[in-house]
Amino acid sequence: xxxxxxxVYLGVDVGSVSTNLVxxxxxxxxxxxxxxLRTNGAPxxxxxxxxxxxxxxxxxxxxxxxxxxxxxxxxxxxxxxxxVKNEITAHAVAALKHNPQAATVIEIGGQDSKIILIRNGVxxxxxxxxxxxxxxxxxxxxxxxxxxISVQDFxxxxxxxxxxxRIAGRCTVFAESDMIHKQQLGHSVADILAGLCxxxxxxYLSGVAKGKRIEPPVLFQGGVAANSGIRYALEAALGLExxxxxxxxxxxxxxxxxxxxxxxxxxxxxxxxxxxxxxxxSLLSSTSWECSGCPNHCxxxxxxxxxxxxACWGSRCANPMPRxxx
Numbered sequence: 001x002x003x004x005x006x007x008v009y010l011g012v013d014v015g016s017v018s019t020n021l022v023x024x025x026x027x028x029x030x031x032x033x034x035x036x037l038r039t040n041g042a043p044x045x046x047x048x049x050x051x052x053x054x055x056x057x058x059x060x061x062x063x064x065x066x067x068x069x070x071x072x073x074x075x076x077x078x079x080x081x082x083x084v085k086n087e088i089t090a091h092a093v094a095a096l097k098h099n100p101q102a103a104t105v106i107e108i109g110g111q112d113s114k115i116i117l118i119r120n121g122v123x124x125x126x127x128x129x130x131x132x133x134x135x136x137x138x139x140x141x142x143x144x145x146x147x148x149i150s151v152q153d154f155x156x157x158x159x160x161x162x163x164x165x166r167i168a169g170r171c172t173v174f175a176e177s178d179m180i181h182k183q184q185l186g187h188s189v190a191d192i193l194a195g196l197c198x199x200x201x202x203x204y205l206s207g208v209a210k211g212k213r214i215e216p217p218v219l220f221q222g223g224v225a226a227n228s229g230i231r232y233a234l235e236a237a238l239g240l241e242x243x244x245x246x247x248x249x250x251x252x253x254x255x256x257x258x259x260x261x262x263x264x265x266x267x268x269x270x271x272x273x274x275x276x277x278x279x280x281x282s283l284l285s286s287t288s289w290e291c292s293g294c295p296n297h298c299x300x301x302x303x304x305x306x307x308x309x310x311a312c313w314g315s316r317c318a319n320p321m322p323r324x325x326x
Contacts, residue, residue: 005061008032009264010054010274011257012047012079013090013250014071015039017110017138018223019046020250021054024257026063029097033057034250036223043071044284044303047078051280062274064264066090066256077303077311078284080275083256083263090255092116092123095219097258098245103215106234106242107251108204108224110137115209129208137223143179143196147189154193158229161194168199175199197229201237220244221251282306291315 007026013019016039023033035053037046054060067073067081068090076084087107095102096118105116113136117125144151165182168174175196182192218240224230225248234242247254264270282305291298300314 005059006032007061007063009257009260010062010065010079011090011253011255011260012050012065012067012072012075012081013069013087013252013256014043014047014067014075015069015109015111015252018249019043019050019069019071020253021050022247022250022253022257023054023060024254024261026261029258029261031247031254034247034253036249039071043074044078044286047075048280048282048284051079051277055277055280060277062272064260064272065274066258066260066263068252068256073311073313074303078275078305079279080273081260082273083259085256085259087252088114088116088123088126088128090252090259091221092118092255093258094247094251094255095221095245096121097254098251099217099219099243102217102219104218106204106209106218106220107222108136108220108230109222112136113204113208113222115212115214117212117215125212127208127210127212129204139175140196140200140224140227143176146176147193149189152226155197155226155228155230155232157190158193158197158227159232161188161190163191164194164198165191166199167192167195194229194233197227197233198237200230201233205237214238214240216240218242221248223249225249279305288314291317293317 008023011022019037019039021035022031025032033054035050037050039046065079065081066083067075068085068087072084091105091107095105103118107114114128116123141151144154165187167178179192220231220242225244231242285304288301291300294317296316298315302312303310
């Protein structure tokens with residue numbers, strides 16, 4: 001007898017560093033599957049890979065799909081999303097699902113960081129830093145590689161420090177130069193890493209969180225939340241307990257799935273636009289061109305599936321006519 005399909009909501013978060021997918025049980029709200037994939041500059045490939053892996057993980061009946069992240073429009077076009085929301089909304093919704101009393105969300109990802117203030121279950125304020133990579137996961141990856149350690153061991157080694165060094169953390173170039181100088185002076189790797197954790201936290205609090213009233217409960221989300229050294233430095237600087245949710249690295253996708261469920265119940269009777277897991281086996285590609293129809297010279301991007309246009313965007317005028325995929 002064939003196995004009964006589980007009813008789920010699919011949440012997708014496409015970022016510059018990672019592409020995350022989750023399946024939310026439509027009855028219990030449990031996370032039945034979670035994927036954290038490296039985008040590696042190829043979001044279309046990462047999405048296709050994720051769809052293939054989810055299909056292999058079980059039998060699913062997808063009731064709705066939500067997309068978020070910097071690549072949310074791309075994801076929506078490829079997989080057929082019913083809800084497309086920004087990262088602030090998705091992370092706040094996921095935080096409230098984990099802890100309905102959540103008041104502050106600190107999110108530090110691979111390329112950016114943000115703070116979200118929640119009051120009475122509603123986002124009241126937020127701020128983002130997308131200009132400099134200082135204090136983000138990509139910078140930590142680089143420094144771990146330079147020091148010859150695994151980024152997974154970064155936090156544990158930092159917690160072994162007895163005398164963290166002072167490192168300038170306002171700029172990636174200065175921070176790296178400062179770390180090299182401290183190495184040359186003979187400071188231990190643990191003290192240097194602990195100093196870097198403290199510098200990152202100072203940078204975050206004086207930049208992204210400047211002027212924001214941080215109230216408990218505080219949730220720490222994003223890939224960097226795996227770093228116990230950063231969490232310890234945050235708690236020391238804030239004087240507050242910092243909670244890391246179980247799915248800290250995929251909270252954007254969790255929030256997108258929850259939003260898809262809420263959308264389905266608010267629009268009873270409507271079906272889903274989900275394109276099916278078979279999209280992972282399709283030939284997906286993108287083409288781009290500069291429109292010469294007017295002086296705007298818009299840069300048009302077109303997504304194709306098996307040689308047929310799926311979506312087009314980039315025009316500031318009328319919608320561009322799709323082109324045949326090459």
